[in-house]
Amino acid sequence: MDATKITMIALFLLCVTTAKPAGGQTLDVCASCHVIATCDDKLDGSGKVCNCKYGFVGNGRTFCQDKDECQIGASKICGPHTTCHNTYGSYYCRCLSGYSPSNNMDVFIPNDGTHCQDIDECRRILGLCGDGGLCRNLEGSFYCSCQLGYQVHNGPERFNPHTNKAFCKVVDCGRPAAVEDMVLLSVPRTTYGSVAMFACDEGFVWRSGANSSVCGADGRWRGPTAVCEDVDCGSPPSTPHAHILWNKSSRMAAAVHYQCHSGYHNVGKGDVSMCTAAGSWERPPVLCQETLCGFPPVIEFTEQVWNNKSTPGSTALYFCKDGFHYQGGHNVSTCSGNGQWTRPTLSCQVKCGPVPILENSDVLWHNRSVVIHRCVDGYHSWRGSNVSVCSSSGVWENATMTCVELKPPVTHLFVVDEKCVHWRAEKYEDDTEVYKVTCVGSRDYQKSFHDKTTRFLRSKSNQLEVCLKLLPVTNYSISITAVSARFTASITTNTSLTAPPAPDVYFREFETPVPMLKLRRSLNTLDPISMYQVFVLPVEGVMTFDCSSPASLHSSNEPPAEYIAAMMEVRRVGMELNFTVGDGLLYGGCFNARLENGRNYYIVLRAVSQWNEAERSTCVLWAKVRGTSFVMKVSASSAAASVVFVAVIMLGGFIWHYRKT
Numbered sequence: 001m002d003a004t005k006i007t008m009i010a011l012f013l014l015c016v017t018t019a020k021p022a023g024g025q026t027l028d029v030c031a032s033c034h035v036i037a038t039c040d041d042k043l044d045g046s047g048k049v050c051n052c053k054y055g056f057v058g059n060g061r062t063f064c065q066d067k068d069e070c071q072i073g074a075s076k077i078c079g080p081h082t083t084c085h086n087t088y089g090s091y092y093c094r095c096l097s098g099y100s101p102s103n104n105m106d107v108f109i110p111n112d113g114t115h116c117q118d119i120d121e122c123r124r125i126l127g128l129c130g131d132g133g134l135c136r137n138l139e140g141s142f143y144c145s146c147q148l149g150y151q152v153h154n155g156p157e158r159f160n161p162h163t164n165k166a167f168c169k170v171v172d173c174g175r176p177a178a179v180e181d182m183v184l185l186s187v188p189r190t191t192y193g194s195v196a197m198f199a200c201d202e203g204f205v206w207r208s209g210a211n212s213s214v215c216g217a218d219g220r221w222r223g224p225t226a227v228c229e230d231v232d233c234g235s236p237p238s239t240p241h242a243h244i245l246w247n248k249s250s251r252m253a254a255a256v257h258y259q260c261h262s263g264y265h266n267v268g269k270g271d272v273s274m275c276t277a278a279g280s281w282e283r284p285p286v287l288c289q290e291t292l293c294g295f296p297p298v299i300e301f302t303e304q305v306w307n308n309k310s311t312p313g314s315t316a317l318y319f320c321k322d323g324f325h326y327q328g329g330h331n332v333s334t335c336s337g338n339g340q341w342t343r344p345t346l347s348c349q350v351k352c353g354p355v356p357i358l359e360n361s362d363v364l365w366h367n368r369s370v371v372i373h374r375c376v377d378g379y380h381s382w383r384g385s386n387v388s389v390c391s392s393s394g395v396w397e398n399a400t401m402t403c404v405e406l407k408p409p410v411t412h413l414f415v416v417d418e419k420c421v422h423w424r425a426e427k428y429e430d431d432t433e434v435y436k437v438t439c440v441g442s443r444d445y446q447k448s449f450h451d452k453t454t455r456f457l458r459s460k461s462n463q464l465e466v467c468l469k470l471l472p473v474t475n476y477s478i479s480i481t482a483v484s485a486r487f488t489a490s491i492t493t494n495t496s497l498t499a500p501p502a503p504d505v506y507f508r509e510f511e512t513p514v515p516m517l518k519l520r521r522s523l524n525t526l527d528p529i530s531m532y533q534v535f536v537l538p539v540e541g542v543m544t545f546d547c548s549s550p551a552s553l554h555s556s557n558e559p560p561a562e563y564i565a566a567m568m569e570v571r572r573v574g575m576e577l578n579f580t581v582g583d584g585l586l587y588g589g590c591f592n593a594r595l596e597n598g599r600n601y602y603i604v605l606r607a608v609s610q611w612n613e614a615e616r617s618t619c620v621l622w623a624k625v626r627g628t629s630f631v632m633k634v635s636a637s638s639a640a641a642s643v644v645f646v647a648v649i650m651l652g653g654f655i656w657h658y659r660k661t
Contacts, residue, residue, distance in 0.1 A: 098140030149192030
């Protein structure tokens with residue numbers, strides 16, 4: 001009996017002994033029970049007794065303390081494969097890893113027969129061992145192994161995926177190794193069970209064994225076991241009426257030539273047989289047939305003498321018929337070894353009389369049967385043949401060409417309005433002619449300039465015109481080529497100076513005596529502008545500015561009412577120009593005087609084009625400085641008309657009106 005049980009019995013006896021008070025008085029036992037105790041009838045019926053509740057031990061009156069049921073061992077109180085957990089006044093059980101309670105509860109007390117049973121992890125968790133893995137259940141655990149065709153990677157043969165990183169990996173044999181005298185035909189896969197097919201290499205034939213190789217479970221290829229031997233075709237086959245030319249080699253690709261006997265010729269598709277990779281000779285393509293030429297050829301205007309033999313070496317003799325004379329050539333035909341008669345080349349002709357004459361032509365060459373004509377000087381041939389032939393009937397078949405007077409295909413060439421070229425077409429028939437128009441331009445003052453244009457015109461007309469985009473101030477050479485006639489005519493022309501394009505500026509208003517203005521130049525390299533001039537116009541009432549006749553140049557420090565603040569050559573100006581009015585510097589000999597405070601000014605930009613003694617200009621209003629309400633007229637002259645620009649201050653901005661004067 002253990003110490004705990006002895007203590008419990010002693011406390012119980014103490015409780016019974018002290019339950020009866022002195023003096024014979026009756027004691028209320030139940031009133032003296034501990035709060036964690038119950039008052040029960042004694043088994044012999046002699047009274048009441050205090051007992052600690054289930055899970056507690058003590059005398060029932062003065063103390064009751066928790067009973068640790070787990071101290072006797074988990075397997076004794078909870079059963080096998082368990083752990084015991086004490087609680088205040090009770091306890092509970094849990095199953096060890098790999099086991100589960102029979103009542104499917106997380107914790108239990110085995111008083112209802114609940115016990116821990118083995119968990120079959122292999123059934124419970126699908127794919128527990130991964131691809132290619134086999135799961136084996138154990139009592140309270142499990143292990144994994146690999147199927148056939150898979151190998152364990154990164155672990156032992158038996159492994160647990162929860163405790164290490166091992167897994168099953170498919171067996172891969174890699175590419176099959178080369179096999180002597182064989183070639184690999186196909187290997188779709190290299191994993192376990194894959195089959196690689198081999199064949200005998202060129203020059204070898206299969207004799208025995210298997211020509212396949214299989215990837216095994218150990219990652220190695222098995223096979224092939226085929227035996228390949230050298231090709232040997234043996235002696236070549238014979239063919240009738242022929243003998244062979246052979247170097248005695250019977251290996252693959254060896255060749256034998258067949259040659260027909262004398263008096264026979266080959267009518268087959270060849271004369272060579274090859275030793276094939278299959279170990280046999282090709283069927284000889286030669287077919288020797290007796291040589292017979294048949295009847296000799298028939299030659300016009302001739303008769304023949306022949307002995308009716310058509311074997312090789314037989315001959316036929318030709319001579320001209322009556323009424324024809326022999327013109328020369330070979331008059332014998334021979335039966336050759338290939339079964340064909342040679343062609344005689346004799347010529348038998350009749351006389352056609354005097355040589356024919358064509359209008360405006362003479363005879364270049366002739367014999368008894370052919371005359372070649374040519375046109376005399378000043379004429380050229382126009383269609384038709386220039387050959388006359390003596391026909392078999394003795395009549396000349398005259399030449400059909402026509403000799404026509406020579407005229408230039410392109411005449412009366414001139415240029416209109418510096419853009420359109422006109423010409424006249426000379427043709428002998430109403431045919432369509434193709435004309436190539438080439439225009440090349442250059443400038444004396446701009447050596448790098450080059451302008452070339454090519455146009456094609458297809459027309460039946462006798463009067464033609466092509467309009468070109470000729471650039472100003474340019475020397476042009478224009479050529480017109482009649483393509484079929486192979487004739488070219490040329491003309492030169494010069495284009496005049498035009499007014500330059502208006503400068504690209506942004507009009508602004510300033511209240512500073514030194515405003516900065518901006519100019520963006522055109523990207524066109526053919527820009528004819530020579531220089532820019534900046535005019536400063538003090539404003540008083542209504543003013544008129546003539547762009548074609550601006551004020552004289554001034555260089556003194558006292559500016560007049562209207563003056564030039566700057567002159568800038570284009571070659572010294574970039575693609576963008578920033579110019580500050582009134583900076584007190586000289587620009588091209590002109591003094592850029594400071595503007596007076598309190599006065600109103602217009603700033604005008606003038607673009608000038610010059611060539612030799614000609615000059616053209618265009619003006620734009622660039623800016624207004626400290627302006628109040630006033631009116632300004634800017635007159636710009638051009639070759640076409642004089643245009644007046646009227647700037648009216650309205651709602652803080654400029655409105656431009658154009659009118660002809």
